[in-house]
Amino acid sequence: MKKTSISALFFAAVLCLSLCSACQRTAPPPDASVPPPDISVPDSAISVPDPFSTPQPAPPAGSQPVSEPTPGPDPIPEPEPDAPRNTKLYILMYHHFVPEGVECNTWMLTDTRFREDLQWLADHGYTTVLPSQLIAGTPLPERAVMLTLDDGYASNYQLAYPLLQEFQAKAVISLITHYTQDGHPSFLTWDMCSEMAQSGLVELGSHTHACHDNEEHGIKRWKGETQTAYEARVLPDLQTSIDLISEHVGVSPQFFAYPNGKVESWAKDFIQEHFAVTVTTRHGAADLANGLYSLPRCNVSMGVPLDKILPS
Ligand SMILES: [Zn+2]
Numbered sequence: 001m002k003k004t005s006i007s008a009l010f011f012a013a014v015l016c017l018s019l020c021s022a023c024q025r026t027a028p029p030p031d032a033s034v035p036p037p038d039i040s041v042p043d044s045a046i047s048v049p050d051p052f053s054t055p056q057p058a059p060p061a062g063s064q065p066v067s068e069p070t071p072g073p074d075p076i077p078e079p080e081p082d083a084p085r086n087t088k089l090y091i092l093m094y095h096h097f098v099p100e101g102v103e104c105n106t107w108m109l110t111d112t113r114f115r116e117d118l119q120w121l122a123d124h125g126y127t128t129v130l131p132s133q134l135i136a137g138t139p140l141p142e143r144a145v146m147l148t149l150d151d152g153y154a155s156n157y158q159l160a161y162p163l164l165q166e167f168q169a170k171a172v173i174s175l176i177t178h179y180t181q182d183g184h185p186s187f188l189t190w191d192m193c194s195e196m197a198q199s200g201l202v203e204l205g206s207h208t209h210a211c212h213d214n215e216e217h218g219i220k221r222w223k224g225e226t227q228t229a230y231e232a233r234v235l236p237d238l239q240t241s242i243d244l245i246s247e248h249v250g251v252s253p254q255f256f257a258y259p260n261g262k263v264e265s266w267a268k269d270f271i272q273e274h275f276a277v278t279v280t281t282r283h284g285a286a287d288l289a290n291g292l293y294s295l296p297r298c299n300v301s302m303g304v305p306l307d308k309i310l311p312s
Helices: 002-026 111-123 131-136 155-167 177-181 190-198 227-249 265-274
Strands: 088-094 096-098 108-110 144-151 171-175 202-206 255-257 277-283 295-299
Touching: 088 277, 096 111, 096 155, 108 111, 111 155, 131 202, 131 277, 144 155, 155 171, 155 190, 171 177, 171 190, 171 255, 177 227, 190 202, 190 227, 202 227, 227 265
Parallel strands: 088 144, 088 295, 096 108, 144 171, 171 202, 202 255, 255 277, 277 295
Antiparallel strands: none
16 A cells, blocks of 8 residues: 555656646746847948948839938038229319310310210219229229319210219319309309219319419419429418318319329428329329329320220
């Protein structure tokens, strides 16, 4: 009886061990709760070809999508280099105007010819400028021209001014003020000067009060003249022209045209103190990079068409 019990116990133990072994073979692995390893490709490996990937067939020709540019912030544009400023100014010199048919000398022009000049300037892209624009530092247009009318003839108002209005062209008229002040019939009146100045098309400059007529000497010193005597003779004359224009037109002149183009070192300080722009009769184009004093000019006469003076 005891021998049978032991056998039964042994048999039961063997059975139990077999069952446990079977249980272990079907149980989940101990790490079943851990998520599977990340199979996504890290960014750093995007460009690395996967030797095990199956190559995709190339799309048929013509169906390839146009590659879009990679979106991103707009590139910072290169700063545009400043366009070079124009400093070239053509200054034309006129004096007296006469009706068509009147014979002209070098210092005269018919109204017909003046109209042709204004039309030619407009057709060739020229813009007229005034001394006040130069003084203000207003950038010059690409083709800049300044019309200067010397001496202050009444014809400037009677024949030239209507054409300036028609073409909206600007001009500076330099007065020999004693003619206007004395009421000389061939010269502008103060009323004419004021009317033209108020239009904005005309500025008035000085061409001396009376020194202009010193035997073509203008403001040059006389031979043997002392500096003291010179200053007592010329500087008050210049001051008178400034005072008369200021009084009658309401604007102090900033422009001075040297009579006969003759400069004088003894007048230099006074002129630079009282005027901002001066012109001579030296022929040529002005370069304002060199300043606004003693600018050259080009005389306009009947025998020389404008296209022989200015670039077309
Ligand atoms: Zn003159």
